[in-house]
Amino acid sequence: MKNSRKGIIFFLLCLAGVAVKPVFAQGDRYDIIPYPASLTAGTGAFTITPTTRINAAPGKFTNEVAQLNQLIKRGLGVTLKPGAGSKAINMVYDETLPIEGYHMDITPAAVTIKSRTPAGMFRAVETIRQLLPIGLENGSYHGKTLSLPAVSIADQPEYAWRGMHLDVSRHFFSIGYLHKFIDLMALYKMNKFHLHLTDDQGWRVEIKKYPLLTRQGAWRTFNNQDSACMKMAKDNPDFEIDKSHIIQRDGKTLYGGYYTQAQLKELVAYAASKHIEIIPEIDMPGHMMAAITSYPFLTCNGENKFGELFSKPICPCNETTYEFAQNVFDEIMQIFPSQYIHIGGDEVDRTDWAKSAECKAMMQREGIKDLAGLHSYFINRMEKYFNSKGRRLIGWDEVIEGGISPTATIMYWRTWVPDAPVKAAKNGNSVIMTPGEPLYFDNPADQYSIYKVYHFNPIPAKLNKEEAKAIIGAQANIWTEKIPSENRADYMFMPRMTALAERLWNGDAKNYDGYLKRLTDQYKRMDALKVHYRLPDIPGIVSENVFTNNAVLSLKKPLAEMTIRYTTDGTLPQTNSMVLAGPLNITKSTNIKLAAFMPNGLRGDIYNITYKQQSLAPAVKANITAGLKCDYYKAFFKQTSLIESKKPDSSFTANNIVVPASVNAPSFALVYKGYINVPESGIYTFYLTCDDGGILKIADRMVVDNDGLHSAQEKNGQVALGKGLQPFLLKFIEGGGGFALKLKYSFNGSTPAEVPSTWFKN
Known part of the structure; x- marks a missing residue:
């Protein structure tokens, strides 16, 4: 009634000839x-x-x-x-x-x-x-x-470090795209651009003293990452390798590129005009294959190959290594005036160091007890060199393992080592939070991604108020193994960056609904800026559906200007495909592909939706006790199907689907088996979140297939169940590097909820 009265008063004043300015709702006027x-x-x-x-x-x-x-x-x-x-x-x-x-x-x-x-x-x-x-x-x-x-x-900002990282080594991006990246950072008040310039796959910065770094190290024949992108490009053109970065040389097709020092100096000046500091990363002692290709003297034994997990590093026991590193960083410092230089320091295979006579002699001479200490010797020596030039060193959190000076800045990324930022802060180091979950923006986005970024708390719970001052901010990282194009890069970080920008600027995660409303208006700005952003998820989609008699596909568009189009013949939805204008009645088993389109042709994710007619699985009878039996395997598996090749190391009873604290092997598998006691007959939807992989079978029917090694992602599926006991099997694998396991359900379309522990029997 209040709004109606205001409208009547406004109308009467207008009739009376009184000049009246309209009153706007605050959110309508300030979509900031x-x-x-x-x-x-x-x-x-x-x-x-x-x-x-x-x-x-x-x-x-x-x-x-x-x-x-x-x-x-x-x-x-x-x-x-x-x-x-x-x-x-x-x-x-x-x-x-x-x-x-x-x-x-x-x-x-x-x-x-x-x-x-x-x-x-x-x-x-x-x-x-x-x-x-x-x-x-x-x-x-x-x-x-x-x-x-x-x-x-x-x-004013809550955090001094509000950063974005971009890896240009795995896949290369034009200097023009780096300008666009900076523009978007500036629009949303981000202020630190971490530019990852070198890695095993390519050296991207001109070093005049060592010209082979770019003449050879900037180019490669297509590798397995490229071929994986090419395969995905068949369904999504965003995965196409950028042809402008492909050349022919000596009868070979090569991919790559690099930035000249002049280009990067201009980029630094452009960023500075928008008060963005570019922090260069030259990753060493590991991730140096692109350099070793041209300068094999950098290794302990001349080899340039991968070890069990990572590439072989440069040798920290030869003075020629330090001469090379210092010469490289001298030129880097001439290009980048940033107070910070990032040395990487992560994922180092140290096994060759243990075999080196020079390293054994150095360790004895310097009193170094182990290979982690030798790693730290290299980092600490380089930090002293940086300090002598008026610069500060940043390293990934591995650099603290063998000891690090309190003057270094630590970038925390390993979510499976939660005490790393706490240890660094207590050591007196400044810490930048970049945990893989949720701040690795190369991880596939889903309907929960923006929520998790917006509600991310940079302050570890184990730090007191004074220690928390060591956390100077956070940043999101974009690793580009599966990001071969500028469009794909846009898609992966926008709009997630806007959620991080708000979290770091105002430090308040309590206005999420207001943020989402403002984000809707920001999409129009992104359209104007030609940002190939990820469209909002279409809510309520279940990938694997079942029905007994019929089903109805009814969807709500997250943006009014969207059009949802679909196909049933296996082809990909296009701008001329059928429009899903209302509920679609399903009476037979079918496969549907659908996607949302914006008026400018921007396409959202392609959803593959399967409908299968299925009878209610009859309940079974069994002598039961509470909980599920869980077999624990201390081994590495790439797929859940490989678990059967091993015998379990132990077994226990689990009352719910969680990984207990007693499961602490770096790589492992869990197999939960028994029964689920469903209280009503009908269609059940299950939502399985895994990092790495898992599968769910109920009533001997595959319900959710979320298998393989991947980051945390949710997949869902349905099953028709009769009331009572139904055979239950859930397999989960963790390949190393942090895990996630969660199971939810809904019944006949109810809101997803945790599966009650009382349902599990064995």
Whole structure:
């Protein structure tokens, strides 16, 4: 009734000739990501015209004036001239504000922005950017004025490190794409760009002292990662290898590329204009095959191959190794003025070091007790060199294993070593949180991904308030083994980055619904910026469906402008495929492929949906006790089907589907078997989340196949069950590197819930 009364009053005032400005809902006017720390809605709007002036503090904010004028010129066709007066945009120096903080007041009379630093002023400019018409992003806005809604904002970031990482070694990306990546980071107030420039698969930065690093190390024949992408490209063009990075040389087809020092220096300057620091990573002593190919003297024995898990590293016991490393980093420091240099230091196969006479002699000479200590010797020696040049070292969390100085910065990624960031923080190290779950954006996204990123807490629970100060922020990592194109890169990190941006900027995970509403508007901005983002998931889809008589496929579009199209002949949905305009009645077994399309042709995920007619499985009779029998195998398996080749190491009774604390082998398998006592007859849906893999069979019917080695992902399926005891079998494998196992169910379409422990029998 209150809204109706306001509408009547508004109508009567209009009839009376009274000038009335409409009152907007706060979310409609301020669809800002990340949301400001404090925002108070105002009344009216500030109008920008060609006569509006920008009044900046003398000698300050020159770059920020230019950045704002770039935006305005896209809309008005002209830049604003400097000067004071009424109807001006005022950029004011305020030494009381934090480093990246700003205060902004927009009224119909003026815009006043206060900041202590150019970085803070630039963050305010990016807020203004999100308040201006989306058409400015692609030049489609052609008005005579621009309008900013009235608002008062007091804003500052919660975390100093708000980072994004991009691996350009596994697959290479153009320098233009790196510019686009930086633009998107700036839009959402991210400030650290971790550029992974070298790895086994390619060396991507010109080093003039060692020209073979790029002449040879930047190029490769197609490898198994490329062939895997080519196979997936048959169904999704995003997986096509970028032809612009393929050359013919000496009768061979080679893939790769590299950046010249001049290109990277320009990129650094471009990022700096948007107050983004580029942190280069030259990964060593491991992940150096691309360098060893050209300079085999770097190894202890001249070999350049993979060990059991990782590639053979460079040798930390030869002075020629340190001469090479220092020469490389000298040139890196000339390109990148960042206070940080990332040395990697992860995933090192140290076995060859143990065989080296030089390493044995060094360990005895330096009092090094083990190979982990030798690893640390290399990292600590390089850190001293970095420090002598005024730089700080960052390493992945493996570098703490043999001892690390408290002046190094640690990047935590191994979720299966939860004490690593705690140990580093207690050692006095600054820590950047980058755990694989949920911040490895190369892991496939699903309907839970954005939620998990938004609710990620960078502070480990075991740290007290004082120790928590060591956590300087977080970043998301994009490893590109299965990301061969720029479109695929866009898809993998957008819109997940917007959730991380809000979490790190305002430190508040309590406004998720508001964030999702604002994200809906941000999709339009991404469209204008030609971002090949991942469309929101279509909710409620079950991959493997069963029915007794008939079923109904009824879906709700997450975005109003979406069109859902489908096929039943096995072909992929296209823009001219049949439209799913309403409920679809299923009366026979069938396979459906469907996808959502946006008006601009952007296609969402392809869903493969199977419907199978199935009778209710009759219940069985058995003498039962509570819980399931669980067999525990201390071995590595690539597939659950291989478990039968081994005998279990032990068995126990499990009351629910969880991995107990007593299961601590680095690689293992669990087989849960017995019965599930279902209380009603009908269609049951089961949701199995696995990292690595698992399968679920009920009533001797395959219900969910989530097999293989992969990151945490949920798959679902249905089964028709009669009331009572039904045979139950769940197999789970963990290949190493952290695990996840969860089983939920729903009955006749109910909300998914944990399977009650009272249902499990054996």
